[in-house]
Amino acid sequence: MGRVQEEGRGPVHGFRLSTVSSSRPTETGTTHELTGLDLAMKLHYLKVVYIYSAETARDLTVMNVKAPLFPVFDQISWITGRLRRDESGRPYIKCNDCGTRLVESHCDLTVDEWLRVPDRSVDESLVYHQPVGPEMAFSPLIYIQMTRFSCGGLALGLSWAHIMGDPLSLSHVFNLWARASVGEKIHCPKTSELERVFQNPNSTDKKPDSIKPVDPVGDLWVAPSNRKMTTFSFNLTVNEIKSHFPATGENEFDILSGIIWKCIAKARGESAPVTITVIKSDPNGLKPRAVRNGQMISSVHVDFSVAEASLEEIVKSIRETNDERFGIDETVDDVSDFIVYGANLTFVDLSGVDFYEAKVMGKSPESVYCNVQGIGDGGAVVVMPGGVEEEERVVTVTLPDDEIEKVKCEMNMCGLITVLVANGE
Numbered sequence: 001m002g003r004v005q006e007e008g009r010g011p012v013h014g015f016r017l018s019t020v021s022s023s024r025p026t027e028t029g030t031t032h033e034l035t036g037l038d039l040a041m042k043l044h045y046l047k048v049v050y051i052y053s054a055e056t057a058r059d060l061t062v063m064n065v066k067a068p069l070f071p072v073f074d075q076i077s078w079i080t081g082r083l084r085r086d087e088s089g090r091p092y093i094k095c096n097d098c099g100t101r102l103v104e105s106h107c108d109l110t111v112d113e114w115l116r117v118p119d120r121s122v123d124e125s126l127v128y129h130q131p132v133g134p135e136m137a138f139s140p141l142i143y144i145q146m147t148r149f150s151c152g153g154l155a156l157g158l159s160w161a162h163i164m165g166d167p168l169s170l171s172h173v174f175n176l177w178a179r180a181s182v183g184e185k186i187h188c189p190k191t192s193e194l195e196r197v198f199q200n201p202n203s204t205d206k207k208p209d210s211i212k213p214v215d216p217v218g219d220l221w222v223a224p225s226n227r228k229m230t231t232f233s234f235n236l237t238v239n240e241i242k243s244h245f246p247a248t249g250e251n252e253f254d255i256l257s258g259i260i261w262k263c264i265a266k267a268r269g270e271s272a273p274v275t276i277t278v279i280k281s282d283p284n285g286l287k288p289r290a291v292r293n294g295q296m297i298s299s300v301h302v303d304f305s306v307a308e309a310s311l312e313e314i315v316k317s318i319r320e321t322n323d324e325r326f327g328i329d330e331t332v333d334d335v336s337d338f339i340v341y342g343a344n345l346t347f348v349d350l351s352g353v354d355f356y357e358a359k360v361m362g363k364s365p366e367s368v369y370c371n372v373q374g375i376g377d378g379g380a381v382v383v384m385p386g387g388v389e390e391e392e393r394v395v396t397v398t399l400p401d402d403e404i405e406k407v408k409c410e411m412n413m414c415g416l417i418t419v420l421v422a423n424g425e
Contacts, residue, residue: 021099022073036329058152068180090334111153123369133220212343223374267406342376
C-alpha cells in the first residue's frame with residue numbers, strides 16, 4: 001500500500017473533536033420512536049467516505065463544513081439526539097439536540113497518492129467510529145471526520161448508526177449538506193408513521209431467515225463475533241460483470257452476487273452457504289428521500305450445491321427472493337438483540353444510491369467508499385457506484401480472515417480480480 005503503511009505514526013493523525021447541533025432547540029419532550037426494523041439494525045453502523053480534490057476543497061474551512069450542518073439538523077433534528085430506554089427497555093431517541101461529533105485530522109499524503117491504492121478499504125481509516133454505549137445518553141449517533149490531505153484535498157468520513165436509517169438515508173442527509181453548502185434552501189419533509197410500516201407480502205407467517213439473534217449486549221452496542229473479520233475491495237465495470245453471463249436482460253448485481261456466492265461456496269467447501277441475504281433499495285420507492293430504514297431485505301435458500309451449480313441456476317434463485325421487512329418488524333422485540341449483515345452471507349446493492357450527487361463547488365467527489373461495521377461471521381458483499389460514470393462498480397467484501405485468501409484465489413480463477421492479484425493484494 002505504499003506510503004500508507006510506511007509512516008511510523010500512520011498517515012492520518014492530529015485528531016481534534018468538537019460538536020455540531022441544530023441552530024434552534026427542539027420542543028421539550030419530543031421523541032423519535034424506533035420500529036422493529038430500526039432495532040434490528042442497532043448493532044450495525046454505516047461507514048462512508050467522500051474524497052474531494054484539492055482544486056475542489058482547498059478553500060473549505062472547518063466552519064465551511066460545520067455551517068451547512070445547522071440547516072440540515074434543523075430539518076431532521078432527531079438524528080442529533082441521544083438514545084434512551086422506556087419502562088419496557090425498548091430504545092427510543094430523545095430529541096435533545098446534543099449534536100454530532102466533528103473530528104478534524106490531517107493526512108500526510110496527497111489525494112492522488114491516497115487513491116493510488118487499489119483496495120479502497122483503506123478509506124476506513126478516514127472514519128472516526130465509536131459504538132453506542134455503554135453510556136447511551138452520551139453517545140452521538142453520527143461522527144463526521146474531516147481529513148485534510150497534504151495537497152489541500154479533503155475527505156469527509158461519516159460513521160452513522162444504522163438504527164437511524166439505511167444508506168439511502170445517509171446519502172440523502174449528506175446531499176442536503178452539499179446543497180446547503182452552496183446556499184441552497186433545503187427542505188426535508190417529515191416521514192409519517194405510515195411510511196415506516198411495511199405490509200406483509202407473504203401469505204405465511206414464516207420467521208425471517210435474514211436476521212439472527214445474538215447474545216444480549218446490554219447498553220454497549222457492539223455485534224459479538226467469534227472470528228476476526230477482514231475487508232478488501234476491488235473495482236470493475238458493468239460490462240466486465242456481464243461478460244461472465246452473456247444472457248441479455250439480467251441484472252448485473254444478481255450476476256455479480258451469483259459469481260461471488262459460487263466463489264465463496266467453493267472456498268468454504270462443506271460449510272458452503274445455502275441461504276443468503278439480499279439487501280436492495282425499496283423497488284416501490286415509497287419515499288426515497290426519507291430518513292428511515294426502508295431498504296428491502298430478502299433471503300434466498302437453495303437445495304443444491306452452489307459450488308457445483310451453473311451460474312444461470314444460481315442467478316435464477318437470487319431473483320426469486322421474498323421481502324422479509326414485515327417479518328423482521330414483527331419479530332424484533334423491545335430487548336432482544338439481532339444482526340442482519342452477516343447473519344447469512346449478505347449481498348448489498350447500493351449501485352442506485354446517488355453518492356456522487358454530493359457536489360462541492362459544483363464538482364462530485366473523486367471517490368466514495370461505503371461499508372458496514374458490525375458484520376457477522378457469515379460475511380457481506382457491498383456493491384456501489386465506482387464513480388460518476390454509471391458503468392463503474394466498487395465491490396467491498398468482508399469475510400472471516402481465514403477465508404480471505406481462498407476466496408481471492410477462487411475470484412482470480414474465474415477472472416473477477418485479476419487486477420487485484422496482479423498488484424499483489
